[in-house]
Structure formats: C-alpha cells, structure tokens
Amino acid sequence: MNIEIDRAGSVPVYKQIRNQIRAFILSGALPPGYRLPPERKLADTLGVNRTTVLNAYRDLRADALIESRVGQGTVVASDCAAPGAAVNPAVPLEWRQLLSESAARMQQPLVSNVLKLANRSDLISFAAGFSATGCDPVAELLETQKRILRDYGSTALQYSATEGHLPLRESLCRLMEGRGIPATPEEVMVLAGSQQGIDLAARILLDPGDRVIVEEPTFFGALQIFQAAGARIIGVPSDRDGMRVDRLQPLLERYKPKFIYSVPTFQNPSGSVLSLERRRQLLDLAYQYHVPVIEDDAYAELRYDGRALPSLKALDQHDHVIYLSSFSKVLFPGLRVGWVAAARPLVRQYVLAKQIADLHTNSLAQWIMDDFLRRGVYAGQVRAVRDANRRSRDRMVAALKRHGLKAVEWFPPEGGLYFWCRLPDSLDQAALVAKAQEEGVVFVPGHIFYPAGGGQNSIRLSFASPAPEQIEPGVRRLMGAIQELLGRDSAGMGEPEGEIRPIL
C-alpha cells in the first residue's frame, strides 16, 4: 500500500490518505478482509500525526469501505469489491454516440472564446458586445442591497415566481411605457438575459425543419439557437436601413416561416437602423401572413444622436410582436436580467418553458433592478453610458479616419455598440484574425453572422468595450495588420476620407 502525500497541495493530508486507500479498495487492489496497518504505524510510516490517519480511517469507515474486527484490527469491508470489476470490465462511454440530434447541431463555442479573450488585459478587444464605461454604480448596488435585505429579509434570496418578481414586472411596464409600449405585468416575464428569450421562443415555437427568417447578417447567438433547434434559417439581405423588407414577401410566401427574428434598432452586427417606413411594411407583412415577429431590442437605450424611432412593438396594433429587451447593454450584464413582453397566451407558454429550464431568474438581481428602476438609478446610468459610448464612438470615427485604409469601408453608427467594416474581397479573413491577435487586437470576423455563407469580407468592431485610450492604438494596429496582409501594391495608407460610404 504505497501512499504518496503532497504537502504543498491544497487538499488536507487526511483526505489524500483517505482518497488513495479508497481508490485501492474500489479498484480491488486491497481485497475484502485485507488488514490495514494500525493507525499509529501508518502515521509513523507516512510521517504524519496519528490524528490525521484516524480521520482518514473514520471517513473510510463512514463510507463502509473498512470495518473493525475483533482480533484483526481494521480490515477492508467484506462487501467492497469494485463494482463490476470482476464480472465485466467496463469500457468508457462513447459520449459522442449518445448525443441528441440537437446537441450535434450545436456549434463550436465561439462566443465563449470571445468572452474569454475579452477579459485578457494584454489584448485590445474590439470583440465584446458590452459597454465598459468605468462608471458602473457599484456603490449604489451595495446600498440598494443593504436596503433590500433590511426591508425584505432573505425573501430576496429565496425561490421566487417563475414569471418574475411582480414589482419588477410593474417597473418594466413603466419603462416600456416610456418606449411607447403599453403592457400589463401579465404580459411580461423576466428572463435570465434576453438570450434566454430567444432560446425559449425557439423551444416553444420551433420544431425541427421549421423555417425562420432573419436579417443577413444577424446576431450570432440567435443563429446558434435556431440551428440547434433544427430550424431552416432563411436570410433576408439588409442595408444601412436594416432589413430589405421589399425582399421579404416572396420569402414569406414560399417558406411560410414560424417567425421573423429582427434586431431593428442598432443591429448586431451591422449597426443599422430599420427605417420607419420599413418598420410599418414589416408589420404589414406580418399581419398579412400571420407570422409573429421577435423583436430583439437589446440596444434600445443606446442612441447617441439622430431621431428615435418607435420600436416594432410600439407600432404593433395586433399583438404580433414578441418583444425582448435587456439591462445588459447598460448595466451589470453579469447579473443576467432581461425580459419578454408579448400577448398573454404566449407569455403563459414562456412561463411553462422557463420553469422547466431554470425555475426562475436570480431573485436578488430582480430586486436590485426593480429598485434601480424605481429610484432613477437606471435612468441615470443610461445617460452616463450614452455619454461614454458616444465619446468612444467618436474616438473610433477619428481613429478610422486617421488610420483607415481606402480599401476599408465603414459608416458611423447612430447608436449601439458596433462598427461593421467591409474589407477587400482579396483579404484572407482567417489570416487577418491571426495577424491581428499577433498585434494584440481581437475582433469578431463577419462570416459568423451569416446563416449560410457570406461575410468573409466583413468584420465587427465593438467600440464600447475597450478602454477609450485603447481605441486609437487598436485601430492603428488592426489597420497595420490589414495593410501588411494586403501587401504594398493593393492599398496605401489612406488620407482621412471626406465622405463615409455605407457598406451594407
């Protein structure tokens, strides 16, 4: 019985001893009836305190792996043979063969990887879709929690209703009221982020083979969800005014989709805004073809200039729009709070699906968001984030004007988090990703936003997540990488361009 002890490790020594003896017993190396060394002797052998061995033996005894026998001391218990060891040697499971069809359709975790890289302080990241303003109301958060826990005790830490904390749903109704959306609390369910709202929509509306219409390009997370659901994803081309609604009717006619998924305002990844006329046309077609529209309005608050447009939900007169929104682009994305507003029968179905998925959203986070909404902390943060993001966008514009290449096309978005840049077709995007990372810059390659090919000559640059002072050097290095890959012949460092051309 050869026991090795790692005194530098974090595992207490008695547990190391216990675990190794347990493994010997379960593997059959120590057979039933085997006499273990007396505690004092083993302690001497291993150079440990006797209590340490006593504790290890106590645990093994509690697990019924060893027992004390009169006249024999401590022995391996008689019913301890390794399960199955003698009968049939077990083979490792082939997990891949056990996977469901849905699992087989789940894509590689690109977003996970982006999130990981985004936290690396040695890289300049234009990859992550969040606002890093440096002015999060952290002190307010602590104050708020103190008050919540004082006033409500640990109720805010207990299980809560699947549809969400009622006061928060009331606050969300007032928030949406300010966005021109009338809704009652019964038409609202709290989500663990608006991503969950897309996923639950897929679960309650999609069967494998169903068709879904999306803008091309569109939010990568939505594509992942629809692919995993086995849906056939139909892309509609888009331009700077959002989805080309004029191309929509023949697709509705032909494919009879289960729903249309749209990010009409400050679209991810393109930064485009669906024009008011197109919003009306889109709803018209939805009514005509009896197709619901999932409106992903995560960026609702992030307008930096220009005129606000009503959301599809605000324009919708016939309950065809399933409205998703989130706090994550303004405030504490790690708390994972979003919501859905839709017709009551659909919200009831959402509640059933959410109960199955995770019972309910983190209670404390809901109480906090409710308090922030009621006391105007949220509204103040919206203003702060808008100001910070506007400055970052303007820095990005300046950097692109200064270091940009003639061959790289872009336009300054009126809101949201993204620049969508078109590169020369000749550029190898995989090579650019690698080259940029060498130069310490991360971004998201465009092709992932297309359901069925495309985007090889586009990249998405998020301007709100890097520190403001990183934007200029980041753009410089990225453009340097592009320049180098293009070679000296095909493009020269451009002078700042007077005119900015739309790219979509």
Place this chain on the structure above:
Amino acid sequence: MNIEIDRAGSVPVYKQIRNQIRAFILSGALPPGYRLPPERKLADTLGVNRTTVLNAYRDLRADALIESRVGQGTVVASDCAAPGAAVNPAVPLEWRQLLSESAARMQQPLVSNVLKLANRSDLISFAAGFSATGCDPVAELLETQKRILRDYGSTALQYSATEGHLPLRESLCRLMEGRGIPATPEEVMVLAGSQQGIDLAARILLDPGDRVIVEEPTFFGALQIFQAAGARIIGVPSDRDGMRVDRLQPLLERYKPKFIYSVPTFQNPSGSVLSLERRRQLLDLAYQYHVPVIEDDAYAELRYDGRALPSLKALDQHDHVIYLSSFSKVLFPGLRVGWVAAARPLVRQYVLAKQIADLHTNSLAQWIMDDFLRRGVYAGQVRAVRDANRRSRDRMVAALKRHGLKAVEWFPPEGGLYFWCRLPDSLDQAALVAKAQEEGVVFVPGHIFYPAGGGQNSIRLSFASPAPEQIEPGVRRLMGAIQELLGRDSAGMGEPEGEIRPIL
C-alpha cells in the same frame, strides 16, 4: 380628440397625452394632415401646464408621427397611416396553433403555483422544498460583496465564461473532494441551479422517443423536463432503500434507455436512501449496458443522523455518472447556483448547450458562492441548516405521533426535506387538497411524482420550509382534514404508534 387624464396614476401626464394621441394616429382615427390643436389651447382644454403638452408633442415629433408645417401648425405626418389598416384588417394570431411539439408537451405550471402559495404568509406550507432556517448569513453576504467589489471592481458584474468562474470551479472541486469525488475544474460546469443541469442533459442527450429510466416516484421537475423532451419515461419501483435495482436489468435489456435519472440520497419525494449494495449494483448495470446515470445530489449535505453513504459519483470508476448538485437546499436558493461534474467530453457539450440557453450563470452569485466556500461560511451554514432541519424533522415526527392517524403511514427520513405519507386508498386526494387549503395547509399531492399513474394515496410533506412553530398546528389541521374526509367510521384518531412502518 378626446383625451382622458388620470392624475392619480403613476404615468406622467405628458406621457398619457402622448400615448393617447399616438394611438389615435396609429389607428387611423387622426388621418395624415390632420391639424392638432395648438399647444396652448390643448393645455387649456386639458387643464394642464403648457410644458406638459410641449413634451408630449416633442415625443410624437421624435417618433415622426406629427410634424410642423408652415402656416398649418402641427399636423399628423403624411406617412403615418396605421400599418395594414386599410389594406387588410389583421386578425389576432392563434398562438396555440403556432406552438412546437415540445411546447404542447409542457405541463401545467404546478410548481409555479406551489412556489406562489409557499410565499403566502396566511398558509402553513408543507409544499416547498427548501430549508427556511431563519439563520441565513445575510450580513456575511453584504460583507462578502463589499470585499468582492472592492478587490475585483465590476468584473464580478460583467459577462463571464460560460463554463463558470474558474475560482468557483476550483472551490467546487475541493467541496466534491470532501464528498469523495475526484474532479478537475475542466470536468465541472456551473449551472443556474441543478434543475438547469437536468434540462441541459435532456437537450444534449434526448431525442423525442428516447427512453429514460427514473425511480417511481421521482422529482416532479425532472418528469416535466423529460416529458417536454418527448422522452418515454420508464419508472422503476422503489422502497425505503431507494430504487429496486433488482427490477432494473430487464428494463435496461428491453428499453435500451438513453440514461438513468436517480436521486439516490434523501430522495425527492420519498425521503429514501439508496443502500450501498444497490448503489454498487446500479453502477454494475450501468457499466454492463453502457448507460450513463444522472445522479441528482441536491440533498447531499442534509443528513441529520445515520451513516453517510458515498455518492454514485464517488463509487463510479468509469465516468458513467453525471453528477448534479446545488447550493439551493442549504443557502440562498434565489441566487440559483448549482453545478455539474462529468466526463470532460460531456462537460464540453454542456458548455455549448448552456451558451445557447443563457450565456452564463449570474456572475456575482458565482463570486459570492466561491468566497463562501473558501472562507468556510458555506460549511458553517451547512451545520446550521442541518441542526435547524433536524429539529424540524423531530418536531414533525412528534406531531405525526401525536396527531397522526392509524390509517396514515410514514417513516422519519434520515435527511433531506421530505416525509412521504401513505393514506388510505379510499381517500379522494383532490378533495383532500381542497379541504386542507380550507384549513390553511398546503402540501404536494403524490400523484405528480409518478410518470404514468400512481401515487394517488400518497402525499409529500416538507418539514424544513415552514416555521418550526407551524409544524404542530399544520399537522394537526391536515390530519383533521383527513379524518373528516375519511368519516368517523373508517379511522379514529390514533394513539402514538410504537413502531413506524416503512411505506414504500
């Protein structure tokens, strides 16, 4: 244009005006070109400040619903006809017809209802499965957060990795190490509660029509998940020593299930503990038939007396066990943190599925739980919860001995949260649920824990969630209700019974 103002309501008056005019315009009641009253005049008519009307008009102008024309004042904008209003009157969507097959399989929200009733202070609830000790470390929570936010800034409030906060995964490995389970952080993923772990397992392992084996009775939430996934659920009978493993082999042979779902320790709802011998036999069969076992170990910490048994995962030598556990039965269930430990390839697939479902678990909750584990707050809370729950269990035993009826069979569980009581077959359970609620007592009827009929003569009583002083009156009222339903002839108030009979 008849505008009504509710001065007592929470909606600012200018928004009330704006919304009503918006509705008039979008419905077509105010046609394009219609001249709105001058601001001052409307203010006089409505008896409001002129600024109020100015603000309403400003919003409507921003939404492009009205415009100013020279010589005409303010008019309804020319492109504002209600979408689709003229062309084709929209009909409401028939949501039910749009639902997926999975949605159609989702059951009524019984657990939601239980959670709602469980929070009603006027009822004595034996329904909810949580520990309400009154000794939650709320002050510790605030202190911990203060330190986290001081040391890590708002990183703990940002997006984080899908697989979970690495330090927490390391802490979980140490916690499991104490349970005899060796695991590396790569074999662990953090969940939004262990319910999510069952749901994600269903998503990555089950296709409609696949077979799943469960104990009969078993956790209602798991049944909901497997039903929604379209699985065929095969029940194995169980007794006080847990699953009748001797009945398992023919089922494995015949049905070739995708996995076995088991709650071996302090089972929900039966309170049973799978014996060590049966644990070994279960693993043997899993190896022999190449079937994974999902071990739901939510109650791991809640042993009040008797000898601890190793978990299936601790006994598993061949990575067949998918181990789920949770903080929710010990500490702050509203924070929704659980975890899965399994073979690496399966955990990778879990990460893909979780990314699709909700990106990641609430970051702050993960940082808190990590800190609680490292500083021993969790271990202290385990001790406190065990002591409190043990006392509640003993109160329940005393109350059942005092007020129990001969016709009601039960046994005192060694741990967990539940008494499983068998009632006379002649009793109408629906009538009892109603009668008990009249008497102010809530419990969970047994039939919901059975996949395909059964349990009509059993009920689950949770002893840890009611206040200790409610247990005795709750049991008294419940037994009174049973007594009344049974009628005077069929049973009498029994004397305390010397012997307690197993019921399963």
